[in-house]
Amino acid sequence: MAFVCAATWIAKPGEAEAVRDALEKLSPASREEPGNQYYQAYQDPAEPNTFRIFEVYDDEAAFKKHATYPHFEQWALGQAIPALETRQRDFYETLDF
Known part of the structure; x- marks a missing residue:
């Protein structure tokens, strides 16, 4: 079974660009980590x-x-998270049938 994190970040007013910029840098680096199978950020249009x-x-x-x-x-703790109004994380395990 794999470990899953589904996170929702809501930026403070005027901070969406700072969060997006941080995710643009954080995402590719996170995909290269040992043990990472998938890492994808989304923005609600x-x-x-x-x-x-x-x-x-x-x-x-x-x-x-x-x-x-x-x-x-650098990118999560240093830039994105301080720009958030809300940070929620939900955790799951995959069902490998």
Whole structure:
């Protein structure tokens, strides 16, 4: 089974571009992490302050390691997260039938 994180980020008013810029840099670097199977960010065209990120990792340990990499520290912790009004994360495990 793989470990899944479905995140919803809502930018503060006037901060959507800063969040988008951070995700533009964070996404490709996250895809290169050991244990990452899939990492895709989305922006809601009807509500441009709303972003969703869908992440799949080999296991929970790989997901937790994700938060320790320099690219996460710079682009998520340093730029995007301070620009958020709301940050929600939901966690799942895949059903590998």
